[in-house]
Amino acid sequence: MLKLKLEALxxxxxxxxxxxxxxxxxxxxxxxxxxxxxxxxxxGRDTMRNLEDMPAWEExxxxxxxxxxxxxxxxxxxxxxxxxxxxxRLEFLDNPSQxxxxxxxxxxxxxxxxxxxxxxxxxxxxxxxxxxIAGVRTLATKLQVPHHPNHLLQLxxxxxxxxxxxxxASMNRKAITGTPFPFDKxxxxxxxxxxALDYPMRILRLLQIQSLRQLQTHINETIVAVQSLTANPKxxxxxxxVGR
Numbered sequence: 622m623l624k625l626k627l628e629a630l631x632x633x634x635x636x637x638x639x640x641x642x643x644x645x646x647x648x649x650x651x652x653x654x655x656x657x658x659x660x661x662x663x664x665g666r667d668t669m670r671n672l673e674d675m676p677a678w679e680e681x682x683x684x685x686x687x688x689x690x691x692x693x694x695x696x697x698x699x700x701x702x703x704x705x706x707x708x709x710r711l712e713f714l715d716n717p718s719q720x721x722x723x724x725x726x727x728x729x730x731x732x733x734x735x736x737x738x739x740x741x742x743x744x745x746x747x748x749x750x751x752x753x754i755a756g757v758r759t760l761a762t763k764l765q766v767p768h769h770p771n772h773l774l775q776l777x778x779x780x781x782x783x784x785x786x787x788x789x790a791s792m793n794r795k796a797i798t799g800t801p802f803p804f805d806k807x808x809x810x811x812x813x814x815x816x817a818l819d820y821p822m823r824i825l826r827l828l829q830i831q832s833l834r835q836l837q838t839h840i841n842e843t844i845v846a847v848q849s850l851t852a853n854p855k856x857x858x859x860x861x862x863v864g865r
Contacts, residue, residue, distance in 0.1 A: 657708040
C-alpha cells in the first residue's frame, strides 16, 4: 500500500525502494520534501541533500521531524508511512477542485451524515484536542494500527479491531491458522484496465464479502430466534369449545 501511495504521488521507482535501507529511506524523505511537503525553502534543504554524510543527515532529519510535528514513532516504516500520508494530504489541499467530481454519494442522498455524526461526538468532548489526538496515536501504536494523518479515521480503524478481535463476541473464537488466502494473486482480475487499482479493489471486494457474511449471520440468528417463539406455541384448552 505504501508503494501505491508513492506511485500516486509520482515517485519514479516506487517498486524498487528497499524500505529497510536507511540511505534509501533518506532519499525517499528528500524526494517527498522536494516534491510535495516543501517545509523548508530550497536553500534550507542542503543538509537533507547530503546523503553521503549520514551522521549529519541524521541530525538534520531529527530537526525535520520536530519541525513537522511528527509523532514519536518507533520504527522507520511508521515514520515513512506518516510522511507519505502527510504528503498526500498536502497534495490534495494544493488542488482540491480536481477531486470534486469524485464522490461516493448517490444522487438524492444526504451528504452531511458524516458531519452530523462528528458534530454529535464533538458535543461530548473536543475530538481535536491535543490530548485526545495523542491518546488515539498511543492506542494505535499498541494495537499496531498504521498511522493516518486524520486521527479520526485512525480511530475508526481502532474501533473495528477492538470490535472484531477484542470484543466479547471474539473471546471464545478460535485463532485462525493456515496459509493466508493469496487474494493479491490469481487470474480473477478486478480492474483490468488499471493494474494499480486492481490491488485495492481486491481488498475492498474481500471486505464486502466479509460484511455480507456478517449480515447473513445476523439473519440466521434472527430466524432461529423467531423459530424458538413459534415452533412450540402454548395452547389454552379452557378457551376451546366442542359442538354448539
